[in-house]
Amino acid sequence: MTNLPARARLATALLRTAATLSRVSGRGDGSVIGGRVGLKVEPRLLAMLSENRQVALISGTNGKTTTTRFTAAALGALGPVATNSFGANMPTGHTTALAKMPDASNAVLEVDEHYLPQLLAEARPRVVALLNLSRDQLDRAMEVGMLAEKWRTALAAHPDVHVIANADDPMVTWAAKAVPNVTWIAGGQRWQEDSWACPECGKRLDRYGEYWRCTNCGLTRPSPQWSVDGNAVVDPTGQRAELSLQLPGQVNRNNAATALAIAAEFGVPLAEAVPQLSTVRSIAGRYAVVRRDGRRARLLLAKNPAGWLEAFDMLDPGCPVTLCLNAREVDGYDTSWIYDVDYAPVAGRQVLVTGDRRFDLAVRLQVNGIAFTVVDSFADALRAAPEGNVEVIANYTAFQDIRAEFDRVN
Amino acid sequence: MSTSPFSSLRLVWLYPDLLSTYGDRGNLQVLAFRAMSRGIDVDIVEVTSDKHMPTEGDIYLIGGGEDGPQALACERLIADGGLARAVNRGAVIFSVCAGYQLMGSSFMAKGQQYAGLGLMDIQSQRGETRAVGELAGEVDPRLGLPTLTGFENHGGRTFVGPSAAPLVRVTAGVGNDGQTEGAWANRIIGTYLHGPALARNPALADLLLAWATGRQLGALEDRWPEALRGERLAAVLGGGGKGLGRGDVRGDMRGDMQSAMEMI
Numbered sequence: 252m253t254n255l256p257a258r259a260r261l262a263t264a265l266l267r268t269a270a271t272l273s274r275v276s277g278r279g280d281g282s283v284i285g286g287r288v289g290l291k292v293e294p295r296l297l298a299m300l301s302e303n304r305q306v307a308l309i310s311g312t313n314g315k316t317t318t319t320r321f322t323a324a325a326l327g328a329l330g331p332v333a334t335n336s337f338g339a340n341m342p343t344g345h346t347t348a349l350a351k352m353p354d355a356s357n358a359v360l361e362v363d364e365h366y367l368p369q370l371l372a373e374a375r376p377r378v379v380a381l382l383n384l385s386r387d388q389l390d391r392a393m394e395v396g397m398l399a400e401k402w403r404t405a406l407a408a409h410p411d412v413h414v415i416a417n418a419d420d421p422m423v424t425w426a427a428k429a430v431p432n433v434t435w436i437a438g439g440q441r442w443q444e445d446s447w448a449c450p451e452c453g454k455r456l457d458r459y460g461e462y463w464r465c466t467n468c469g470l471t472r473p474s475p476q477w478s479v480d481g482n483a484v485v486d487p488t489g490q491r492a493e494l495s496l497q498l499p500g501q502v503n504r505n506n507a508a509t510a511l512a513i514a515a516e517f518g519v520p521l522a523e524a525v526p527q528l529s530t531v532r533s534i535a536g537r538y539a540v541v542r543r544d545g546r547r548a549r550l551l552l553a554k555n556p557a558g559w560l561e562a563f564d565m566l567d568p569g570c571p572v573t574l575c576l577n578a579r580e581v582d583g584y585d586t587s588w589i590y591d592v593d594y595a596p597v598a599g600r601q602v603l604v605t606g607d608r609r610f611d612l613a614v615r616l617q618v619n620g621i622a623f624t625v626v627d628s629f630a631d632a633l634r635a636a637p638e639g640n641v642e643v644i645a646n647y648t649a650f651q652d653i654r655a656e657f658d659r660v661n
Numbered sequence: 662m663s664t665s666p667f668s669s670l671r672l673v674w675l676y677p678d679l680l681s682t683y684g685d686r687g688n689l690q691v692l693a694f695r696a697m698s699r700g701i702d703v704d705i706v707e708v709t710s711d712k713h714m715p716t717e718g719d720i721y722l723i724g725g726g727e728d729g730p731q732a733l734a735c736e737r738l739i740a741d742g743g744l745a746r747a748v749n750r751g752a753v754i755f756s757v758c759a760g761y762q763l764m765g766s767s768f769m770a771k772g773q774q775y776a777g778l779g780l781m782d783i784q785s786q787r788g789e790t791r792a793v794g795e796l797a798g799e800v801d802p803r804l805g806l807p808t809l810t811g812f813e814n815h816g817g818r819t820f821v822g823p824s825a826a827p828l829v830r831v832t833a834g835v836g837n838d839g840q841t842e843g844a845w846a847n848r849i850i851g852t853y854l855h856g857p858a859l860a861r862n863p864a865l866a867d868l869l870l871a872w873a874t875g876r877q878l879g880a881l882e883d884r885w886p887e888a889l890r891g892e893r894l895a896a897v898l899g900g901g902g903k904g905l906g907r908g909d910v911r912g913d914m915r916g917d918m919q920s921a922m923e924m925i
Contacts, residue, residue: 584812
């Protein structure tokens with residue numbers, strides 16, 4: 252870090268200035284604009300800033316931000332950690348995260364699925380964690396199978412990287428098998444609609460619970476070395492550690508297992524890493540509780556079918572739920588995917604529906620046989636619920652709109 | 662559907678393992694809901710690609726998918742032969758996107774031409790650009806349906822031959838070729854539209870049900886589908902172009918998207 256050439260030092264200084272200006276002018280956290288400025292001055296800046304550091308990359312359709320936060324917390328036991336904790340998960344954001352923490356010898360970077368090949372080449376990670384792959388923003392994103400192939404090809408070019416991968420996801424497993432050194436996690440896969448077919452040969456996979464295999468080519472779920480048993484994580488030696496997470500849902504216990512596996516690879520003992528995870532309470536508004544007029548609303552972000560299924564698993568039984576759907580540019584304009592989700596888990600409680608595309612949700616719920624009330628705004632939804640706890644599930648821009656109403660709650 | 666009052670309406674969902682990528686399963690759910698709301702019993706049969714296609718179905722639904730699964734589905738359907746026999750029996754088919762293309766004489770997938778099922782006089786080519794966004798248009802007046810609304814996302818262009826008719830004259834969007842969208846012949850309807858199409862167009866769903874049951878169906882209280890149609894048609898036809906998702910917005914947009922996300 253201290254040996255950066257002059258151009259890279261200039262690029263880093265300009266990056267930090269641009270990021271600060273952006274932040275103080277209220278335009279965001281400045282990660283993207285800062286990184287853009289730095290990379291303009293020195294295109295190899297990301298690679299240079301990664302040198303002499305131990306880097307972990309975390310990618311997948313869902314759970315990236317949470318797992319990155321968990322991992323950064325666990326590695327905090329070793330000293331300062333550079334991390335893109337604001338969800339800016341493309342190279343501009345990575346460059347900024349590294350530039351802001353020049354003295355951190357460890358870095359944990361959340362990576363957009365499409366940018367994993369570039370990060371593998373430039374950040375030269377020690378560890379790459381692959382969480383899951385499922386359909387997301389179909390009107391512009393790549394199909395799931397193509398993305399798995401992109402990962403596999405990129406990993407094959409870096410056979411020395413240590414991969415930590417979700418054995419329950421056939422697409423992830425197939426991509427990870429491109430390298431010899433893989434630690435397998437029982438990471439869970441509630442959503443299985445994107446992995447009916449074998450990624451290797453295209454034939455139909457046999458599934459029994461979480462176990463899966465292809466009878467045609469033999470691709471089989473690897474035996475996981477890390478698993479979650481109830482509320483405990485079990486490591487490869489059989490050691491159990493009880494979790495005391497502040498975040499809800501089975502999926503976050505699975506994310507914790509992945510974070511602990513990364514931490515173990517960095518040399519943090521399980522007993523030291525586990526308590527660090529309890530410090531994570533909310534992440535950029537996710538899982539935050541906002542209060543108004545006697546209502547306590549917990550905010551859950553869910554951007555795609557797999558995410559909505561996981562969010563249903565987190566709902567407090569009997570608690571009213573508000574569902575918020577938008578379809579702006581970053582959400583994807585096509586709302587058809589709401590028919591890929593079975594909303595039966597929200598039945599039997601008060602269901603409030605809002606967002607730009609509340610009528611899409613209304614038709615969906617009607618066809619699903621679920622009683623609901625359509626309201627014009629999130630404020631109206633809160634008023635319609637009785638005093639007490641309210642669960643909120645919102646997709647990306649709907650979620651950000653709610654955060655904005657509550658002073659950008661973190 | 663037989664005339665016996667005791668028989669159920671049989672809805673057959675083709676190959677959900679291969680062709681169910683864009684929420685098209687919703688068409689099955691909408692048909693089942695609208696039939697049951699009229700007191701019609703429904704049997705839903707999901708046929709995965711490793712099973713024989715039953716020939717006794719009343720309405721067959723086939724959805725969209727990627728090139729590889731589309732080609733594989735076509736190969737299986739031709740080898741099986743059941744769908745063609747069902748059509749000869751008078752079954753109704755509602756096909757979407759990749760499934761729509763399969764109805765025709767040929768289609769393009771993975772850079773090569775494939776022979777289709779030949780159930781309808783259409784043939785599909787690859788277009789120069791991908792058509793992504795809202796679509797609206799006026800339906801062939803012989804079908805007696807209101808304006809069609811939906812979301813298209815496809816790279817194909819389809820030519821409708823003399824033995825079939827275009828489903829829609831396009832007023833917004835691309836569809837078959839920028840002029841027309843979808844096709845129909847006898848009891849087969851095909852469209853590029855997701856949304857899903859039958860959630861956005863309940864009258865189209867009722868037309869399929871009327872064909873299959875041979876009955877005039879009573880009206881349903883359609884407050885929410887009508888609200889959805891009103892909102893979508895106002896967005897696409899009302900000007901401004903806001904929220905339409907028009908144009909080709911694939912991978913290269915993601916960098917700019919990140920900036921947009923940061924601004925939020």
